[in-house]
Structure formats: structure tokens, C-alpha cells
Amino acid sequence: MKALSIAATGMLAQQMNVEVISNNLANMNTTGFKRQRVEFQDLLYQNLERVGAASSDTGTVVPSGIQIGVGVKAGSVYRITEQGNLINTGNQFDFAINGEGYFRIQTPDGDFAYTRAGAFQLSPTGELVTPDGYVVMPGINIPPEAIDVSVNPQGEVQVKLSGQIEPVVVGRLEITTFPNPAGLEAIGDNLLVETPASGVANTGVPGTPGYGTIVHGFLETSNVNPVSEITSLIAAQRAYEMNSKVISTADEMLSVTSNLR
Amino acid sequence: MDTTLYVGLSHQMAMRRSLDIVSNNIANMNTAAFKREAVMFREYVVTMPETEVPVARRVSYVQDVAVIRDFREGDFRATGNPLDLALEGSNFFRVRMEDGSERYTRNGHFRISENGTLVTSNGRPVLDQDGNEIVFDPLDGEINISKDGTISTRGRDVIGRIGVVTFENLNALEKVGDSLYESAIEPVPSQNFTLLQGMIEASNVEPLMEMTRMIEISRRYQAVARVLEDQQSLQGKTINRLSRVE
Numbered sequence: 001m002k003a004l005s006i007a008a009t010g011m012l013a014q015q016m017n018v019e020v021i022s023n024n025l026a027n028m029n030t031t032g033f034k035r036q037r038v039e040f041q042d043l044l045y046q047n048l049e050r051v052g053a054a055s056s057d058t059g060t061v062v063p064s065g066i067q068i069g070v071g072v073k074a075g076s077v078y079r080i081t082e083q084g085n086l087i088n089t090g091n092q093f094d095f096a097i098n099g100e101g102y103f104r105i106q107t108p109d110g111d112f113a114y115t116r117a118g119a120f121q122l123s124p125t126g127e128l129v130t131p132d133g134y135v136v137m138p139g140i141n142i143p144p145e146a147i148d149v150s151v152n153p154q155g156e157v158q159v160k161l162s163g164q165i166e167p168v169v170v171g172r173l174e175i176t177t178f179p180n181p182a183g184l185e186a187i188g189d190n191l192l193v194e195t196p197a198s199g200v201a202n203t204g205v206p207g208t209p210g211y212g213t214i215v216h217g218f219l220e221t222s223n224v225n226p227v228s229e230i231t232s233l234i235a236a237q238r239a240y241e242m243n244s245k246v247i248s249t250a251d252e253m254l255s256v257t258s259n260l261r
Numbered sequence: 262m263d264t265t266l267y268v269g270l271s272h273q274m275a276m277r278r279s280l281d282i283v284s285n286n287i288a289n290m291n292t293a294a295f296k297r298e299a300v301m302f303r304e305y306v307v308t309m310p311e312t313e314v315p316v317a318r319r320v321s322y323v324q325d326v327a328v329i330r331d332f333r334e335g336d337f338r339a340t341g342n343p344l345d346l347a348l349e350g351s352n353f354f355r356v357r358m359e360d361g362s363e364r365y366t367r368n369g370h371f372r373i374s375e376n377g378t379l380v381t382s383n384g385r386p387v388l389d390q391d392g393n394e395i396v397f398d399p400l401d402g403e404i405n406i407s408k409d410g411t412i413s414t415r416g417r418d419v420i421g422r423i424g425v426v427t428f429e430n431l432n433a434l435e436k437v438g439d440s441l442y443e444s445a446i447e448p449v450p451s452q453n454f455t456l457l458q459g460m461i462e463a464s465n466v467e468p469l470m471e472m473t474r475m476i477e478i479s480r481r482y483q484a485v486a487r488v489l490e491d492q493q494s495l496q497g498k499t500i501n502r503l504s505r506v507e
Contacts, residue, residue: 001277003284010288017291037340039370039382040292042285044438066300066328067436068278069285072292075439076382078372082341179397180373199375209415223341239290242468246284249479253280256486257273 003250009071010243017236032117033222034079041075084223096220099212101175104137113191140171153213155206265492271322276482294367295464297331335465344371347460355388355424368440390424406458427451
């Protein structure tokens with residue numbers, strides 16, 4: 001009986017759906033988090049009677065045939081890169097990107113990772129780093145005697161040194177974009193890495209065409225919408241229940257057959 | 262003598278196949294643009310020559326002749342993803358397979374590949390109205406797709422139009438999995454269609470209807486099992502009584 005295995009694929013798919021939704025809800029307050037969604041696809045079909053097969057010698061054909069599907073699979077889990085809300089934190093090392101792009105971060109092994117969580121801090125040497133201490137590229141040093149830092153939408157970092165009237169430019173934050181940002185691989189700690197699916201990284205100046213702008217003193221919240229996640233959760237749970245009901249019906253029918261006297 | 266058993270059996274086989282179809286509908290109730298299916302049955306009449314009574318000569322079996330697809334539109338759900346497209350009416354997107362052949366889909370969940378091409382979630386290129394791939398530039402910025410399928414970006418004005426086709430006979434389409442359809446007959450370019458950006462067509466399976474269908478299938482199956490049992494006990498009684506020596 002195919003119904004048993006078909007319903008099992010349905011239950012597995014819904015289980016994955018619940019897992020993705022629960023990860024979204026768990027990261028509701030994670031800075032720069034992008035919600036994910038599972039996309040389902042139907043599995044292959046068995047042709048019991050082919051469409052267009054001849055049904056008689058005079059040339060009449062079967063108009064629709066008999067095709068039986070064998071269930072469902074998760075086609076992909078993809079990130080929805082919709083902009084999150086920007087909230088004002090007032091912190092001088094908090095940055096948000098308005099529009100396309102990611103901050104480029106150098107991980108301890110020398111590779112690059114990308115993030116939209118711009119809650120940065122200073123290292124003991126005055127360098128701009130992530131909360132894990134990884135350097136924000138291209139490497140910006142804030143001198144210890146700086147009394148105020150300001151960053152314009154184009155990413156230019158200016159510091160006001162004590163005793164000086166004119167601010168001094170110490171560097172420029174850069175933004176990286178990808179042809180397919182949904183293809184980036186998440187490695188945890190709010191970081192994403194380049195993959196063959198994401199395409200080659202293009203690093204550029206914020207505010208130029210194709211790149212977002214830097215918003216200083218703001219953080220991007222996650223784009224998870226709790227209400228829609230909860231409703232999806234309810235829908236997923238009901239779908240799971242209905243698939244389990246199919247299994248019990250198939251089981252009932254099998255037991256009727258085996259109890260025939 | 263055994264005809265009752267075989268008629269009952271044909272009905273049970275039909276019910277099993279119906280359950281397979283219903284369970285596939287339920288498994289795919291969250292699959293984008295999935296179309297509900299149902300089995301169509303017909304009476305298969307066999308004339309028995311050796312019976313004495315004329316009316317008892319005709320025996321009807323059940324035969325499943327076709328799976329019919331319900332091509333009604335599913336609900337449109339907003340996703341907030343600019344590359345999610347929903348199509349109104351009986352229209353399809355064109356997808357090019359690895360072997361160069363064309364398939365058709367209503368599942369408009371697309372993305373941009375690593376070389377900037379518009380592809381389905383399985384990485385197969387989506388074609389424009391002339392059958393060419395749609396290529397974006399990394400610096401294109403925001404993508405806008407209008408209701409008639411015209412694609413424009415912030416950087417460049419118009420870069421193409423999404424290819425949308427339709428078929429004269431939708432039931433001649435064959436499902437091949439991955440939300441794709443195959444057709445032996447050439448499609449017709451669709452003239453009037455509405456395409457919605459940022460939306461996905463949900464499956465048109467109505468869970469409530471499928472559950473009631475499933476209960477019905479299960480009960481019918483049980484009813485036939487009962488008939489088979491009765492028939493068998495009748496046979497047993499007959500053999501007993503006729504073989505009794507008075």
C-alpha cells in the first residue's frame with residue numbers, strides 16, 4: 001500500500017517545516033537574522049497508464065492517463081533577505097545596512113565571512129571588531145585619543161580628536177554584495193560564507209549603485225514576523241496530524257483485509 | 262460462482278488506488294502550486310454467456326480509467342521575496358532542463374544563480390518569451406517585475422519579459438515531479454495573464470475535503486470486505502447443505 005509511505009514523506013516534510021519555523025522563532029531577537037522558509041516539491045510520478053497511449057486500434061488515445069504521485073520532499077530551505085527594521089541604539093559602534101550588502105569580516109583562520117549584524121566593538125588595539133573579536137574589513141583603527149566617532153552613509157569613518165576642531169578620516173567601511181545572497185551558507189554566530197551558489201563577492205563603496213548605505217547608531221533587527229510564524233506553525237502541525245491520519249486509515253484498511261475470514 | 266468475490270475485489274483495488282491519490286494530495290498540501298488530483302472510475306461490463314437468467318448475465322466491475330487534475334488556482338500568499346512570482350489563470354512558466362528540453366511549472370519560487378541567471382529552486386533556468394535565459398547583472402539592484410511580466414531593475418530599464426505559456430488541453434500534461442509538467446504538444450504563448458510579484462501560489466488541496474474522502478474510502482473498503490465475508494459463508498453453507506446425505 002503506497003499510502004503508508006506517501007503519508008510518511010508528508011510527515012517528514014512537516015517535521016522539517018516545524019524545525020525551520022522554530023529556528024526562526026528562536027532567532028526572533030537576533031540582530032540581522034533573516035527568516036527562512038521551506039519550499040516543498042512533489043516527488044516523481046508513477047505512470048500506470050500513460051497519457052496519450054492508444055486505447056484502441058482506430059487511433060483513439062487515453063486523454064489523461066493514470067499518474068500516481070509518491071509524496072513530497074523539501075525542495076530547499078531558503079533565506080528571505082527582506083530588510084529588517086532599523087532600531088536606534090545610540091551606541092557609537094552600532095551599524096546597520098540599509099539596502100543590499102554585507103559587512104566583510106576576517107575570521108581567525110584568515111578567510112572572509114559576511115554579516116549584517118553590525119554590533120561592533122573595539123579591540124584592545126583600537127581596531128573595529130565583531131563581538132567575537134574578528135576584524136571588520138578593511139580594518140579601521142580608532143585612535144585612543146578620539147572623543148567622538150561619526151560614520152556617514154557612504155561609510156566614511158571620521159573621528160574627533162581632543163583639542164582639534166576638524167574631524168580626521170580614519171578609514172571607510174566597505175560593503176560586499178553577491179549575485180545570489182540566498183546561496184550564502186550560514187555558519188552560525190551571525191556569519192555567512194561564500195559558496196559556489198552565492199556567486200563571487202563584489203566589494204564596493206556604500207551608497208554607490210547596487211550597494212546599500214550605512215546607518216550609524218542603528219541595528220537591523222531580524223525580519224522574523226512572529227504572527228506569521230505562529231500561524232505557519234499551526235498549519236504545519238495540522239498538516240502533520242492529517243498525514244498521520246492517512247497512515248491510520250491505511251492501517252485500518254489493511255487490517256480489514258487481513259481479518260477476512 | 263466466484264464472480265461476487267471478483268467484483269468486490271475490483272472495488273477494493275479501486276479504493277486502494279483512491280487512497281494513494283488522496284494521501285499524495287495530503288502530503289502535498291503545503292507544496293507551492295500543487296494541483297489536487299482525483300481518480301475517475303468507470304463501469305466495466307462483462308457479459309456472462311452461461312447464466313440462465315438474462316438480467317444476471319451482465320456483471321459490472323470497477324475500473325480506474327484516469328487521474329484527473331483540478332487546475333483551479335490555489336490561494337496567493339505574500340512572501341516578501343521579490344523573486345517569488347504567482348500566475349493567474351491556466352498559465353505556466355517555461356523552464357529549461359539539463360538536456361535542453363522544456364518543462365512547464367506554476368511554482369514561481371525563483372532565485373538568481375551564481376552567474377546571475379534567473380533559475381528555479383532546483384537551479385534550472387527560467388526562460389523569457391523568446392526562449393532565452395534571463396540574466397541579471399550583480400549591480401542591478403532592486404528587481405521589479407510588472408503584471409505583464411516585464412522585468413526592470415534600478416540600474417537598467419527593461420531587461421526582458423518572463424515567458425508565460427498556456428495549453429489547449431491541460432489534461433494532456435504529464436507531471437514529472439519537482440513541480441514540473443511535461444507536454445508532448447507545443448504550448449501556446451499566453452497573451453493575457455497577470456503576474457504578481459512577491460507572492461506564491463499555494464496548493465489547491467482542501468484538507469477538509471481530502472479527510473472526508475479518506476473516511477469514505479475506508480468505510481467503503483470495509484463494506485466490501487463485509488460482502489466478501491457474507492458471500493464466503495454463503496458458499497460454505499451451500500457446500501454443507503448440498504453435501505449432506507439424507
